[in-house]
Amino acid sequence: MPELLIVQTLTDKRAEILGRIRAYEAQIAQAKHDLAHVNATMELFVAPERQRTRYMVSHGFFKKGEIADICVRHLDVDGEMSTRELAERVMAERGLDSSDAALRNSVVFKVVQALRHAKRRKLVRMVEKRKGMCVWAAGDAVTLRVVASSPSTSD
Structure with a gap:
């Protein structure tokens, strides 16, 4: 009987640790996402000469037909x-x-x-x-x- 109590306690502790790991992984994923946005924003201000037009507006660029x-x-x-x-x-x-x-x-x-x-x-x-x-x-x-x-x- 005491062995069952030990096994149950260890199982509960394992579930608690796994829950914390999943929470930390979610926080890490969110932090990576936030970091990517901060890096992209910094890139706009640090090196504006490297920025190019991403999309071309070609309305009126060609004659009709x-x-x-x-x-x-x-x-x-x-x-x-x-x-x-x-x-x-x-x-x-x-x-x-x-x-x-x-x-x-x-x-x-x-x-x-x-x-x-x-x-x-x-x-x-x-x-x-x-x-x-x-x-x-x-x-x-x-x-x-x-x-x-x-x-x-x-x-």
């Missing part, structure tokens, strides 16, 4: 291409730095948006999706884009 025109032209020449390949072609044509990940992602989203609108006008068609990336081809529609020019004077 320019991205779709570039994509359709490349699809006519090169055949099927993925969204990422088309975005790289758009960036190359505009002389943009394709190694800038934030800018590249912004242009990829603009290309997707432009191609979805072009798909409705039958300028392009989506062939398939490969690894989460759309593959596009030239569409069946024939369109003529009229460019405004100065009126010619006849003598």
Whole structure:
């Protein structure tokens, strides 16, 4: 009988210690979380010259219809291409730095948006999706884009 009391006491003590360890682990996790936020805030004030624009605002960066025109032209020449390949072609044509990940992602989203609108006008068609990336081809529609020019004077 006394052995049972010792075993019960030790079991209770073990549960108490495990409870304290779990509480300390939770406090450590919270402290690590808080430390990460303090470090990030310090980084903003200590090295502002290292801070870069994380997101590119490209509204108004391209003329209306320019991205779709570039994509359709490349699809006519090169055949099927993925969204990422088309975005790289758009960036190359505009002389943009394709190694800038934030800018590249912004242009990829603009290309997707432009191609979805072009798909409705039958300028392009989506062939398939490969690894989460759309593959596009030239569409069946024939369109003529009229460019405004100065009126010619006849003598």
